[in-house]
Amino acid sequence: MLGFIIGAVSGTIQSLLLPKFTDSAKSGKVGKKTLLFIATQFLFPFIVLLLCAFFLMDELVPVVIGMAAAIIICSLIKFIIATKAGKR
Numbered sequence: 001m002l003g004f005i006i007g008a009v010s011g012t013i014q015s016l017l018l019p020k021f022t023d024s025a026k027s028g029k030v031g032k033k034t035l036l037f038i039a040t041q042f043l044f045p046f047i048v049l050l051l052c053a054f055f056l057m058d059e060l061v062p063v064v065i066g067m068a069a070a071i072i073i074c075s076l077i078k079f080i081i082a083t084k085a086g087k088r
Contacts, residue, residue: 003052003059007066010048014067015074017041 021037045067052063 001062003056003062004066006048006052006056006059007063007068008070009066010045010063011067011070012074014041014045015071015078017044 017037017040021041024034024037027034048067049060049063052060056063
């Protein structure tokens with residue numbers, strides 16, 4: 001259960017970081033901010049999974065499931081909100 005919670009929290013953080021990463025990448029300016037978002041977006045899940053592999057080996061699969069579920073659910077929520085806002 002702890003692994004699923006860790007995965008859900010880290011997946012939610014990833015889904016919040018993704019729009020910031022894409023916005024900074026779409027701006028066309030490669031500055032410190034863009035490089036920071038690139039590093040954060042790609043290193044964050046790696047670090048979370050690495051720490052779980054070392055300290056919570058039995059919880060590694062629930063962490064991955066929680067990450068994937070949180071990213072999918074947050075994406076669906078953002079899509080529904082954007083769709084409803086577009087209809088108004």
